Structure formats: C-alpha cells, structure tokens
Amino acid sequence: MSLRYALLGVLEARPMTGYELAQFFGQSAAWVWSAPHSNIYPELRRLEEEGLLVGTTDLRGEKLERRTYSLTDLGLTKLLKWAVTEPTPSYLRDPLLVKVGFLDLADPTEAAVMLRAFIGQQNDLIDGWEEHIAQLRELEAPLLKERLKHRPEAIHEAVAELKANAFQGLIDVARARSECAERALQILETMTNCGT
Amino acid sequence: MSLRYALLGVLEARPMTGYELAQFFGQSAAWVWSAPHSNIYPELRRLEEEGLLVGTTDLRGEKLERRTYSLTDLGLTKLLKWAVTEPTPSYLRDPLLVKVGFLDLADPTEAAVMLRAFIGQQNDLIDGWEEHIAQLRELEAPLLKERLKHRPEAIHEAVAELKANAFQGLIDVARARSECAERALQILETMTNCGT
DNA sequence: ACGGACATGTAAAGAGTTACATGATTGG
DNA sequence: CCAATCATGTAACTCTTTACATGTCCGT
Structure with a gap:
C-alpha cells in the first residue's frame, strides 16, 4: 500500500512519467521508498483507473509514446487521508x-x-x-x-x-x-x- | 528467507512443536521475527524434507497428535552459514x-x-x-x-x-x-x- | 551504425497476511 | 458440559523481487 501513496506524494511536486518515477524509486537512496519499474507502471495505471491520477500521452520523436501522470484533487485527498491514519501496530522486520x-x-x-x-x-x-x-x-x-x-x-x-x-x-x-x-x-x- | 532461519535459531535452544513456535512468533514482542501459524507449519515440513530438522510425532491423550521438531547438524550448519553471509545491500522500508x-x-x-x-x-x-x-x-x-x-x-x-x-x-x-x-x-x- | 539512455510492458516465483476450517484435551 | 487452550492444517490474496521482453531515440 505504501508504494501507491509514495507515488502520489512524489507527483504532488510535479507531473512525471512512469520512467522518471522508476528512476526515482530505483535509486533507493534518493527516496524513502523503492520499487522497480515493473511495480510502478501497473500501479500508475491502477491509480489512473481509480481517478487519483490523470495521464496524458505525448510523443518523443515520431513513435515513442510516453505517458505523463498528474495528481488529481481526489488523489491528493486520498494521500492526505492515508498520511494521517494511525499505523496499524506492527514493527519493522530486520x-x-x-x-x-x-x-x-x-x-x-x-x-x-x-x-x-x-x-x-x-x-x-x-x-x-x-x-x-x-x-x-x-x-x-x-x-x-x-x-x-x-x-x-x-x-x-x-x-x-x-x-x-x-x-x-x-x-x-x-x-x-x-x-x-x-x-x-x-x-x-x-x-x-x-x-x- | 529469514523465517526459516529464525525457526532454526529458536530450535537450537530446544526441540519444539509447531504450536509452541507459533506462539513464540505470534506474540511479536517476544521474538525478533513474527509469523502466523499458517506460515510456520508448512515451513517446518519443508525444513524437515530438506533435512534441516527432524520431527517426531507423539500423542497428547488418545488421539491428538503433535510433532516435535529438533535441529539437525545440517540445520545448524546452514543456520550458521546464513548468519555470517553479508546482507545484500537493501534498507528497511518504513x-x-x-x-x-x-x-x-x-x-x-x-x-x-x-x-x-x-x-x-x-x-x-x-x-x-x-x-x-x-x-x-x-x-x-x-x-x-x-x-x-x-x-x-x-x-x-x-x-x-x-x-x-x-x-x-x-x-x-x-x-x-x-x-x-x-x-x-x-x-x-x-x-x-x-x-x- | 551502434551503444546508451528512453520508455513500457508481462510473467513467474517468493514472501507475508488474513480468513477459513477442523478437531482433541483439559479444567472448572 | 462448556470454554479455553492445544494442535494442525488449506486457500485466497497482496506485495515484492527477478527475469524476460520489446522497441525508439539521440549522439558520436
């Protein structure tokens, strides 16, 4: 569940493509959460289906499509709701x-x-x-x-x-x-x- | 992977049944790792198949069977080998x-x-x-x-x-x-x- | 023309959680 | 006899990792 909210949170700064996000979450040191692109792309599509993000497709060159995702009002609302819900008592496994x-x-x-x-x-x-x-x-x-x-x-x-x-x-x-x-x-x- | 070694490590102290282990790993505070019984029983059977544990079945009363697992030499060897292998660079997700x-x-x-x-x-x-x-x-x-x-x-x-x-x-x-x-x-x- | 970055996916396997399911034994 | 504890399992689902897979664009 955290991945989805981490994505929303990063997109609160500015719209990004899946590729950009994958780089962000790939270099684990850069952000508090990490994930490979194989997680990120499907999650972005799910988030768009649910209306928490909107995506627009544009072209780099002639054929190479890329999709840029922006946070919606609903997405921001859901992010904030999550951010203030008490964590279920659990502890880190080390x-x-x-x-x-x-x-x-x-x-x-x-x-x-x-x-x-x-x-x-x-x-x-x-x-x-x-x-x-x-x-x-x-x-x-x-x-x-x-x-x-x-x-x-x-x-x-x-x-x-x-x-x-x-x-x-x-x-x-x-x-x-x-x-x-x-x-x-x-x-x-x-x-x-x-x-x- | 850690669950299996945590089980081996606890069994190094003394033989135990799945039920005892489940209680141990169920009350998260008691041990450094936690797991529900639905994880533990299958893992114990796998560890026995691989020869890292041996189990003996005995009876409580007339019909109630229980299986007590003991660490084998192979199991101890594998545990120690794991304990000294360098952790793959990763970090805790919080x-x-x-x-x-x-x-x-x-x-x-x-x-x-x-x-x-x-x-x-x-x-x-x-x-x-x-x-x-x-x-x-x-x-x-x-x-x-x-x-x-x-x-x-x-x-x-x-x-x-x-x-x-x-x-x-x-x-x-x-x-x-x-x-x-x-x-x-x-x-x-x-x-x-x-x-x- | 070729290598490296850009860009997006699918699939399989492993790890962990939650719910469902069953029955025996013991103590009050 | 009833509740709590003892005892063991299966199944479905979610999350994460790893590998496989494909094709474009840009600079040299």
Missing part, C-alpha cells in the same frame, strides 16, 4: 537483528567480516542521505523546489525541514542498526578471549 | 517515514493525533523489550536457560549479552522512529504558527 542474535554459534572471524560489511553499507547510505538533507536545507533539492512553487513562502523552510526530518529518520534507524552491529563485534571479541 | 514526509499537506491536528498514536505504540514495544533484556541479563529468560545448558559456562554472560544486544537494536530502531515523529510534531507546530 534480518540483521536475527543474524546478530545467533552469532555466538558462528565462527567469530566470519561473523566479524559480515558485521563490518554491514556497518560499511549503512555508513554509505548515511553519507548519501546526509548530502540530500544538506540540499533540502538550502532549498536546493530539485523536487523540493517544484513543490515550493505552489506553497506560500512563509512555510518554505518548515516544509524543507519536514522533508529533511524524514531523511534524518532514515539516518537514525541506520545508525541504530549499525551500532548494534558494532556492539556485537565487541561482545564476540570478549567471548573469544575468555573462551580460548 | 511507511511512517513516507507519512511524515507528506504531513505538511495534511491537517495539523489530525497529523498530531497520528504521530502521538505512533509514539505511544513504539513506547509500548520498547517497554516490553526492555523487560526482556533485563530477564536476559539475569540469565532468567526461559529460552536462554535452555540454550546455555549446552554451552560452556565461561561464555554464558557473553551469550546473554549478545541476545540482549539484538533486542537493544530493536529498541534503538524504535526510538529513532519515535524521535522522528516527535520532531515532526514540533515542525508542524512552527508551521501552523507562522502560517496563520
């Missing part, structure tokens, strides 16, 4: 946390390699998100600029801050997981020291 | 972060209700996990006690600490999300103040 809980049984050297690889991955993600936050705060992020065109100037900074806050959430979650891996490394070290 | 990013468009009062409900949910989860961590540290958690029976005493505390660390990871992730919601509340407040 395969890493399953792994770290069983590492006492594994070879400590291999475990350390895995943990360090994970920490490296998370740090890379964090770096990307931090850059994006900086862009948002300077009101330089391309999509944000589009959004702000149809919003009163008085709230521009607050809107930017709200978007930045979402990415800060991603960063903090990544840090929490990374630090958990870090602590696991230390615990495994004490274990090998007293074991042998 | 519907809340999608929501908070669009709240500038929503009614601030409704948004605040949603955010406070979310924060409340996360705090409840955190309380449960904290209790469980305390139990683990005192070596009082039932499943941990079973596990430690077949491990050298020198590492008992370290094993407990490793399990506690996994739950600490859950808590820290929940805190990160909760604090993100908290910040969103504040930003929305500044927005309504300057907007009207």
Whole structure:
C-alpha cells in the first residue's frame, strides 16, 4: 500500500512519467521508498483507473509514446487521508537483528567480516542521505523546489525541514542498526578471549 | 528467507512443536521475527524434507497428535552459514517515514493525533523489550536457560549479552522512529504558527 | 551504425497476511 | 458440559523481487 501513496506524494511536486518515477524509486537512496519499474507502471495505471491520477500521452520523436501522470484533487485527498491514519501496530522486520542474535554459534572471524560489511553499507547510505538533507536545507533539492512553487513562502523552510526530518529518520534507524552491529563485534571479541 | 532461519535459531535452544513456535512468533514482542501459524507449519515440513530438522510425532491423550521438531547438524550448519553471509545491500522500508514526509499537506491536528498514536505504540514495544533484556541479563529468560545448558559456562554472560544486544537494536530502531515523529510534531507546530 | 539512455510492458516465483476450517484435551 | 487452550492444517490474496521482453531515440 505504501508504494501507491509514495507515488502520489512524489507527483504532488510535479507531473512525471512512469520512467522518471522508476528512476526515482530505483535509486533507493534518493527516496524513502523503492520499487522497480515493473511495480510502478501497473500501479500508475491502477491509480489512473481509480481517478487519483490523470495521464496524458505525448510523443518523443515520431513513435515513442510516453505517458505523463498528474495528481488529481481526489488523489491528493486520498494521500492526505492515508498520511494521517494511525499505523496499524506492527514493527519493522530486520534480518540483521536475527543474524546478530545467533552469532555466538558462528565462527567469530566470519561473523566479524559480515558485521563490518554491514556497518560499511549503512555508513554509505548515511553519507548519501546526509548530502540530500544538506540540499533540502538550502532549498536546493530539485523536487523540493517544484513543490515550493505552489506553497506560500512563509512555510518554505518548515516544509524543507519536514522533508529533511524524514531523511534524518532514515539516518537514525541506520545508525541504530549499525551500532548494534558494532556492539556485537565487541561482545564476540570478549567471548573469544575468555573462551580460548 | 529469514523465517526459516529464525525457526532454526529458536530450535537450537530446544526441540519444539509447531504450536509452541507459533506462539513464540505470534506474540511479536517476544521474538525478533513474527509469523502466523499458517506460515510456520508448512515451513517446518519443508525444513524437515530438506533435512534441516527432524520431527517426531507423539500423542497428547488418545488421539491428538503433535510433532516435535529438533535441529539437525545440517540445520545448524546452514543456520550458521546464513548468519555470517553479508546482507545484500537493501534498507528497511518504513511507511511512517513516507507519512511524515507528506504531513505538511495534511491537517495539523489530525497529523498530531497520528504521530502521538505512533509514539505511544513504539513506547509500548520498547517497554516490553526492555523487560526482556533485563530477564536476559539475569540469565532468567526461559529460552536462554535452555540454550546455555549446552554451552560452556565461561561464555554464558557473553551469550546473554549478545541476545540482549539484538533486542537493544530493536529498541534503538524504535526510538529513532519515535524521535522522528516527535520532531515532526514540533515542525508542524512552527508551521501552523507562522502560517496563520 | 551502434551503444546508451528512453520508455513500457508481462510473467513467474517468493514472501507475508488474513480468513477459513477442523478437531482433541483439559479444567472448572 | 462448556470454554479455553492445544494442535494442525488449506486457500485466497497482496506485495515484492527477478527475469524476460520489446522497441525508439539521440549522439558520436
């Protein structure tokens, strides 16, 4: 369900083609949700059928058709309704946390390699998100600029801050997981020291 | 894929029936992974077919059959192999972060209700996990006690600490999300103040 | 003319949720 | 004897991933 609303939310900034959206959602770091084009195209058609989007087809060159989707009033209404509904109590499932809980049984050297690889991955993600936050705060992020065109100037900074806050959430979650891996490394070290 | 390894990992402590496992994975707070019984029973049969588990059927009373599954050497090997394989670069998908990013468009009062409900949910989860961590540290958690029976005493505390660390990871992730919601509340407040 | 970006799809398989379905045992 | 717990399953549906598939346009 989140994909559909993520699409509506991005299209609130400006109309886009499926291809553009697929790029957006393909580079996972760029947005809070990710999806391959094979998800996006069918979902866009469904959203149009339901009247949450309207699409217009135009031509690039002679034959290559492309369809540009815009958010309708109904689409915006549905997006906002969703945004304020309480999340059903559920929690994030994290395969890493399953792994770290069983590492006492594994070879400590291999475990350390895995943990360090994970920490490296998370740090890379964090770096990307931090850059994006900086862009948002300077009101330089391309999509944000589009959004702000149809919003009163008085709230521009607050809107930017709200978007930045979402990415800060991603960063903090990544840090929490990374630090958990870090602590696991230390615990495994004490274990090998007293074991042998 | 994680479910299968979570099952193997729990069964490393002691043999269990599908019913017991379903209770374990049903009360989401109790374990790092959750699943309904309709997932667990078929998965157990598959794991047995593949030789990662062995099951024995016995009777409760006259007719009621139940099957108790134990981890095999092969099962343990596969679990450990999985535990040390590097996670494929991916990130957690968080519907809340999608929501908070669009709240500038929503009614601030409704948004605040949603955010406070979310924060409340996360705090409840955190309380449960904290209790469980305390139990683990005192070596009082039932499943941990079973596990430690077949491990050298020198590492008992370290094993407990490793399990506690996994739950600490859950808590820290929940805190990160909760604090993100908290910040969103504040930003929305500044927005309504300057907007009207 | 060719490679890379543009542009859009279908299909199959895997993972997860929800509902439906059945019956036995135990304790009050 | 009745309710709660014990015990195990199937089926339908949704969501996500991965692979397969096709063709156009633009710059060099």
